[in-house]
Amino acid sequence: MTDVSLIPVKTRILTDKDDVFAVMDEYVKDQIGPDDAVSIAESVLAIIQGRIVRPEDLKPCFLARTLCMFIPEGGSLATPYGMQSLMDVEGKWRVAGAFIAGAVMKVLGKPGWFYRLGGEQTALIDDVTCTMPPFDKHIVYGPDKPFEVAREIKRRLGCYGAVVADVNDLKRARIVSHTDGMNPALVSHLLIDNPFGNASQKTPIVIIKNYAKLREQMPAKAAADN
Secondary structure, eight states: OOOEEEOOOOOOOOHHHHOOHHHHHHHHHOOOOOOOEEEEEEEHHHHHHHOOGGGOOOOOOOOHHHHHHHHHHHHTTTTTHHHHHHHHHHHHHHHHHHHHHHHHHHHOTTTTHHHHHHHHEEEEOOOOOOOTEEEEGGGEOOOOOHHHHHHHHHHHHSEEEEEEEEEOOOOEEEEEEOTOOOOOOHHHHHTTTTTOOTTTTOOOEEEEEEEEHHHHSHHHHTTTOO
16 A cells, blocks of 8 residues: 655744745745645635735624624624624625525435535634634634635645645544645645644644545546546
């Protein structure tokens, strides 16, 4: 079996003054080969893109204050500010409609429809304390054009593929975007133990060594499952 390893890449604290492609050139280019893949944490990509807002700059409306009470505690939309930040980007009435439809579907035994109908940012927004200092006092939106970013990272590095990943310490890993040839289910499995370190570790980028060779060993049907 191919020896696949994960290499967390240590960086400085990345901010909205950085450029994601310059960061890849500086920290990753000399460590990655044509059989490797690279993953960047979606919250860090969003921070680099300046997709952050301070809660004190938001003015939660009555609807935001009401709907957030029905979100499980600890969720990024469980505060008036988190819910208002979603309404500001996806639209107040879209979020309200998604909430009502999601509640009905949940009663029918089909949960998760609020996050499907509420817009892309519904599942991507990180509330305060959910990301690395000094941005732990900010709400962080999901990244802009993550598919285009992943494709350009792959092109610049000459590697097998690239992904933008949303991973946490609760063994939840979701691939936000990926280049052709990358299998989201497989990458999620590889990243499930959260090798990213967005705080004092400063390792928001992870190289997956020998990913291409692992794909070659997979059954054709599984390998094609994108």
